[in-house]
Amino acid sequence: MTINWFRYSSPASFYPIAGRLIPWFFSAAALLMLAGLYISFFVAPTDAQQGEAYRIIFIHVPAAWMSMFIYIVMAAWAGIGLAFNTRLSSMVASALAPTGAMMTFIALWTGSLWGKPMWGTWWVWDARLTSELILLFLYFGFMSLQAAIDDPRRADKAGAVIALVGVINVPIIYFSVKWWNTLHQGASVSLMQSPTMAKPMLIGMLVMALAFWMYSIAAMLMRLRAIIIERERNSDWVKALKERQS
Amino acid sequence: MNDLSLTAALWTVGSRDLLAAMRHRADLLTTLIFFALVASLFPLGVGSETALLRLMGPGVVWVAALLASMLALTRLFASDYGDGTLEQLALSPHPLTLLVLAKIGAHWLASGLPLVIIAPLLGLQFDLNADAQLVLLASLLLGTPTLSLIGAVGAALTLGVRGGGALLSLLVLPLYVPVLIFGAGAVEASAAGLGAGAHLSLLGALLLVALVFAPWATAVSVRIAVE
Amino acid sequence: MLAIIKLECVRGERRLFSNLSFEAAPHTLLEVRGQNGSGKTSLLRNLCGLLPPAAGAIQWCGKDIYTIADDYRSHLAYLGHLSGVKDELTASENIRMSAVAAGLSASAEQIDAALIRLGLRDFRDSPCKALSQGQRRRVALARLCLSVTRSLWILDEPYTALDTAALAVIKDLLESHLEAGGIVVLTTHQEVAITARATRRVELGQ
Missing domain, CATH: 3.40.50.300 (P-loop containing nucleotide triphosphate hydrolases)
Structure with a gap:
């Protein structure tokens, strides 16, 4: 049996599907989040070197993972939209960007909160934090460019180019910042540097990462629905939908 | 369409831009003065202690070069976009990727190379020694073409877009980070007696990567802009 | 077709x-x-x-x-609202350079003939910013004389x-x-x- 995937790739037919999926992803996110927080606060042992303060890694590390992962996924969808002229994939990319920026911001914020007890300052030019900061600027660039262009199709295409250029650059930036960091400060204490990562720590982090993942999908779908309605507001199916609701 | 006509077209596109730039010499001079001015502000801000300045020098000169070359970027496509030359280029039967590469080359000759040439003067302000000066020159020579290449993508994407200038810097400056790190790092490494070879080869590698991807991305962006 | x-x-x-x-x-x-x-x-x-x-x-x-x-x-030869004429260049430079960039051959004789045909002979070497709106339009149209192969x-x-x-x-x-x-x-x-x-x-x- 073959499934006609293109049937689902039209905004009109994806809109109701997205609506039905959202509650599932949100519930999964909530359940995983509860489980993850339980593991991280009650199961995971206190770290010998860093005390209780280390527990922030259960937020920080998954957020940092998601921030990079979402950028890559976003660039991939934007690239598909540019190459095959599929509107829905470009909309997915635009819907992902704010979530990605938020994850980056959380990673920066928690990194800074953790830095205060560990280094005694709110900000240290540590390789991970510095590259997260630049990633945040990349997200802002993508979003500002799309916001500055009125024609949605042109905004999609322009955003795709900058996202693809960015995705080639992300590893280069990460590598260069790491190189710069070792040259200037020597090895500094890193969030991930626990000599032996206890098993509950790892599990807690993975569960939290999964929770963030589910949340990102749910948030993306909600934003996607809003974008679809906004762009297609003059089409017949949106007008019919409005009439049914009122 | 034969090779001869392609070569002639690339040569013409490049020389047209150089000719136009030469007839607007004042603009080029503004970029250079901006470069010198930004670098001269730092000692005023942090004090004139020679040891400190020597330490900061390479970084300051590089940051100033970064900002100056970004400032010059708006001239790369803006007038061609405004007068219709850009859509004529997009309609040329020659590959647009190569045509924009010719434009980027001319742009670098007109605005990047002068920065490289006056950089040693700024190096003197920061009391860099002869070796450091030489490495600074080499790193700028390898790094500024990369800046022009990456910047061209941003310049093409922001054509005819609201808030073009500020947006351009937001798009382009984060992408400049690796060039800045390896460029300024080369001078610092040589000052520390480590040798600048590794940094310079990485700058060369960045230039090659940019040469492969940037003209293509710029051509796509130009086509989006002239739609 | x-x-x-x-x-x-x-x-x-x-x-x-x-x-x-x-x-x-x-x-x-x-x-x-x-x-x-x-x-x-x-x-x-x-x-x-x-x-x-x-x-x-x-x-x-x-x-x-x-x-x-x-x-x-x-x-293809296209002439849009924007004429593609650069202010800094002279009429003959404009015609020659835009033609070559478009992959057309443009000898000195062809360019002179185009300039004469459109009544621009006296403005051959004056920069286009000195020309009037109609004269610039003529410079743009002169390119058509070189586009007969298109x-x-x-x-x-x-x-x-x-x-x-x-x-x-x-x-x-x-x-x-x-x-x-x-x-x-x-x-x-x-x-x-x-x-x-x-x-x-x-x-x-x-």
Whole structure:
């Protein structure tokens, strides 16, 4: 049996599907989040070197993972939209960007909160934090460019180019910042540097990462629905939908 | 369409831009003065202690070069976009990727190379020694073409877009980070007696990567802009 | 042979035209008419390949113009609202450089002949910023004299800002191009009688 995937790739037919999926992803996110927080606060042992303060890694590390992962996924969808002229994939990319920026911001914020007890300052030019900061600027660039262009199709295409250029650059930036960091400060204490990562720590982090993942999908779908309605507001199916609701 | 006509077209596109730039010499001079001015502000801000300045020098000169070359970027496509030359280029039967590469080359000759040439003067302000000066020159020579290449993508994407200038810097400056790190790092490494070879080869590698991807991305962006 | 099949154009949120089909064989003059904002310029930009259509296809000799992109452009000469004339360059530099960039050959004699034909001989070496609006338009049109090898001419409002003398030259250029087997697609609000073996009209916005 073959499934006609293109049937689902039209905004009109994806809109109701997205609506039905959202509650599932949100519930999964909530359940995983509860489980993850339980593991991280009650199961995971206190770290010998860093005390209780280390527990922030259960937020920080998954957020940092998601921030990079979402950028890559976003660039991939934007690239598909540019190459095959599929509107829905470009909309997915635009819907992902704010979530990605938020994850980056959380990673920066928690990194800074953790830095205060560990280094005694709110900000240290540590390789991970510095590259997260630049990633945040990349997200802002993508979003500002799309916001500055009125024609949605042109905004999609322009955003795709900058996202693809960015995705080639992300590893280069990460590598260069790491190189710069070792040259200037020597090895500094890193969030991930626990000599032996206890098993509950790892599990807690993975569960939290999964929770963030589910949340990102749910948030993306909600934003996607809003974008679809906004762009297609003059089409017949949106007008019919409005009439049914009122 | 034969090779001869392609070569002639690339040569013409490049020389047209150089000719136009030469007839607007004042603009080029503004970029250079901006470069010198930004670098001269730092000692005023942090004090004139020679040891400190020597330490900061390479970084300051590089940051100033970064900002100056970004400032010059708006001239790369803006007038061609405004007068219709850009859509004529997009309609040329020659590959647009190569045509924009010719434009980027001319742009670098007109605005990047002068920065490289006056950089040693700024190096003197920061009391860099002869070796450091030489490495600074080499790193700028390898790094500024990369800046022009990456910047061209941003310049093409922001054509005819609201808030073009500020947006351009937001798009382009984060992408400049690796060039800045390896460029300024080369001078610092040589000052520390480590040798600048590794940094310079990485700058060369960045230039090659940019040469492969940037003209293509710029051509796509130009086509989006002239739609 | 240019064929347009069920073309649709959407700009922003407005659908300018849809289901537009026509053909143009050699020797055909195609006049696109319509009110301001009816999509004339967008249609011409569709035909050039600058603006991908929202739906439908444009074919040159039976092949989609987006698949034969570079090859199609070697049959095409386009003159838009923007004339592509650079202020800093002289009239002859402008003509030569834009022609070579477009892949056309441009010898000194050809350029001089084009300048003379459009009455620009005295302005040969003056920078274009010193020229009037109509004179700049002539510089842009002079490129057409070098484009005789290009079979498809797409011209957006070619008659604007021209005096009667220049208009006669353009009429002459268009007629000889059509006679030689070329295709001309143009938009205009003016009535200029061009003799052609076949004249077709496309009305937009009805």
